[in-house]
Amino acid sequence: MKRVKILLSAMLLATSLAGQAEEAVADKEMTVYRSPTCGCCGKWIEHVKQSHFVVKDIVSDDMQAIKKKYGVPENLESCHTAIVDGYVIEGHVPAADIQKLLETKPKVVGLSAPGMPMGSPGMEMGGKADDYDVVSFDSAGNVQVFSEHKAGQ
Numbered sequence: 001m002k003r004v005k006i007l008l009s010a011m012l013l014a015t016s017l018a019g020q021a022e023e024a025v026a027d028k029e030m031t032v033y034r035s036p037t038c039g040c041c042g043k044w045i046e047h048v049k050q051s052h053f054v055v056k057d058i059v060s061d062d063m064q065a066i067k068k069k070y071g072v073p074e075n076l077e078s079c080h081t082a083i084v085d086g087y088v089i090e091g092h093v094p095a096a097d098i099q100k101l102l103e104t105k106p107k108v109v110g111l112s113a114p115g116m117p118m119g120s121p122g123m124e125m126g127g128k129a130d131d132y133d134v135v136s137f138d139s140a141g142n143v144q145v146f147s148e149h150k151a152g153q
Contacts, residue, residue, distance in 0.1 A: 031056045033066045034080040041080040044092055044122030051095035076112035076137055092120035097134045097147050108136040111146055119151055
């Protein structure tokens with residue numbers, strides 16, 4: 001009987017901790033700035049919404065000014081820029097990487113999936129996909145691989 005109580009207590013604790021971790025990123029507010037002419041941005045927004053982000057969608061004719069304001073290095077630019085919990089998310093970064101960023105809270109400005117890699121969220125092109133890296137960047141211009149994404153995985 002004592003074993004059953006211990007097992008049940010452990011299961012309840014594990015469930016509670018998992019719920020807290022999920023709650024930490026569930027329904028996080030995100031502001032996305034995007035160009036009015038870019039269709040893939042809308043697909044990426046749908047991707048992050050499916051991962052429980054609440055999106056404020058702002059269409060802008062001056063994306064360069066937004067990227068400059070938030071410190072996105074030119075070599076890391078993509079088509080849209082998002083802000084979540086003080087971090088900058090540039091381009092087609094998978095929601096799982098954003099969740100990892102919010103859970104680990106590294107001392108960086110944000111994450112980028114430079115360019116528009118085929119197969120990344122919002123850039124699905126049938127069976128075509130590229131290998132790509134999501135990188136973190138800081139205010140000093142340091143860039144580091146945050147996660148690797150292999151085509152077909």
